[in-house]
Amino acid sequence: MSTYFEWLIAILLAAQTAAFIIFLAARYFYLKIRDVADSQSVLKREKVARLSQYLDEEKYLEAKRDADELLAGAPAFSQALWYRGQANFHLQDFEGARADFEKLAKIRPDWDCVEAWINSTNSHLEENSEVHAQIGKIAMSEYGQSAFGSV
Secondary structure, rough: OOOHHHHHHHHHHHHHHHHHHHHHHHHHHHHHHHHHHHHHHHHHHHHHHHHHHHHHOOHHHHHHHHHHOOOOOHOOOOHHHHHHHHHHHHOHHHHHHHHHHHHHHHOOOOOOHHHHHHHHHHHHHHHHHHHHHHHHHHHHHOOOOOOOOOO
């Protein structure tokens, strides 16, 4: 009977030791993964700060490039959409700006200022289409059909 209990105790100790080793391994990998995630988070925060700086310095192409990089890894990253939308707006890519701001409005409906940017981009797009229509009318009145070739 004592041999049975000795074996049972040995098995229980082995199982407890194995569970402890598994716990230590899991904790080690959790900490490693968390460290990697933290370092990525720090890099993300640094890039977001740089985006803000680029806009302040009117370096819109650089801001757009860095925002594109951030969005490649996280397409719904609201801060990157915010800065890329502004960069697109200043680069007069109003279609791109509107797309970014509309996506951002769906992701972050609590950001009230996004609506103002959407309205502003829509306003610029309407102005541009009116200007192009006026240019077309002027060209037609000055040059007639011959300017556009035979129909």
